[in-house]
Amino acid sequence: MKRKFSSILMLASTALLLVACAKNQTTTPTDQVAPEKTSSSNSQEPVKVPLTLWHYYTSEATQNALTKLIDDYNASGGKAQVKQQLIPRDELMKKYTLGITTGDLPDLAVIDNPDSAAYSAMGLFTDLTEQFNTSSHNQFQEGPLATGTYQGKLYTLPFRYNALAVWVNTDMIEAAGIDTMPATWTGFLETCKKLKDTNPGVYPFAFAAAKSEEGTFQFIPFLYSAGGSVDDMASEGSVQALANIKTLVNTGYASNEVINWAQGDVEKQFAAGNAAMMLNGSWQIPNLATDAPDLKYQIISLPTDGKNASCMGGENIGITTSCDNIEAAWDFLTYATSKEISIAFNSSIGTISPRSDVTAEEQYPDNEAMQVFAQQMAYAIARGPSPKWSEISENIQTAIQAVLIDAETPEQAGSAAAKKIAEINATLN
Structure with missing residues (x-):
């Protein structure tokens, strides 16, 4: 019995010695405890x-x-x-x-x-x-x-x-004796006449009509203001819009060079004092500050031919x-x-x-x-949205160019564009 108890005591002592040795061992990098690593990782911010x-x-x-x-x-x-x-x-x-x-x-x-x-x-x-x-x-x-x-x-x-609006040279407007800026198309033409009479060497108005997306972009306000629509270029309002821009060129209120002008060209004309007003966007503000830092101007809405319109x-x-x-x-x-x-x-x-x-x-x-x-x-007004917008826009550009170079009447150009746009839209159904 004493021998059995002595054996048990010896085994217990040995076990305690092994535990103590284990506690005193130095931990190597490969022996790091997993739970501690997980805790450290969780304290970090999530990976983006x-x-x-x-x-x-x-x-x-x-x-x-x-x-x-x-x-x-x-x-x-x-x-x-x-x-x-x-x-x-x-x-x-x-x-x-x-x-x-x-x-x-x-x-x-x-x-x-x-x-x-x-x-x-x-x-x-x-x-x-x-x-x-x-x-x-x-x-x-x-x-x-x-x-x-x-x-x-x-x-x-x-x-x-961004959106389009009309820029006005303040000094030229004042010199022409114009106190109130026009809100209608008829009033706009009267303002153009006064500007032309006062300063024959300066075009009253400048806009972009180049055969590009910029030409379509600048035509959209004229189109919808007159009651027209991209989807029906042969409508009365659409034809009137084409006639309106033709009037600007035929009367000398706008240069016939507009068919070659992008919006940057229009800004240059306005900055140089060659145009009393222009149709353009807010992105031209820093350009104008560089090209004509002393030019005084004001911004007004495009005069309406029926309803207010701009293009986004x-x-x-x-x-x-x-x-x-x-x-x-x-x-x-x-x-x-x-x-x-x-x-x-x-x-x-x-x-x-x-x-x-x-x-x-x-x-x-x-x-x-x-x-x-x-x-x-x-x-x-938004252009489109349509998966065939580039094709639609190209036909609008063609109509604008045809009217401004007197190749077609507004009715002819509008009708031709309407037919082609209808064919394009038919492919989407």
Whole structure:
């Protein structure tokens, strides 16, 4: 019995000695305890999802504003880490087209608003309808929001917008004895006559009518103001709009060179004092400050021939079909188009927030000129949306050119355009 107890005691002592030795052993890196590692990992911030964004913003001011927006987001608690890439516009559109087939696309893509429907139809963008409808982040103006839709689904969100208005040389208007700016088309023609009589060497008005998208862009306000429509260029209002721009050239109120002018050319004419008024957008403000820093001007709405109208320009932003993490991309998208960020981004580059909960006074409290541009968004017309917009626009450009060079009457040009546009639209049914 004593021998048995002695054996048990010896075994217990041995066990205690082994435990003590184990506690005193030095732990090597491969012996680290797993639970402690897990605890340390959980205390770190979640890893952000890397995303790429393609855009065509070559303007230094816009590049700087976009970089600030992205840097601020990356430094925030957002779910993604966004990296941008600038690609010249023509090259970018080709890369989008090729990438739809090859899958070589960014996660996020900026696109001109009239191109949104066409590239959505081609398969560039992910359907965001569900995310948008279930989000509290959905306060956008009707027109800009419509440009991002295709077949009743939403593919892109409005990002940066602008609209057209009339710029007026204040000194020339005062010299002509004009106290009140015209609100109607008839009054506008009377104002042009007074300006021409006062200063025969200066054209009263300048606008862009080049055979390009800029020509269509600047014609849209004339078209809808007169009661016309892109979908029926043969209508009475559409024909009247063509007749109106023809009148401007035939009377010498506008130069016959408008058929060659892009919007940048129009700005140069206004800055040089060759035109008393011009149709243009807010993006020309920094250009005019450089070209004619002492020029005094005011901004007014385009005189109406029936109803107020302008045309909206600008871009949308969407998530591509190559994006693997829609949740992270949507997180960035809602940040970039949120009210606070939208105001800051657009205000810094002289463009307009497309959000419906942002007022002109709120975005530009001390800038009356920009307030007028912002107000134009209330009745700015979207180009399209249509997956065949580029073809539709080309026929409008052809009609404008034909009328201004006296190759066709407004009725003939409008009828020809209407027939071709109807054929284009028929292919969409």
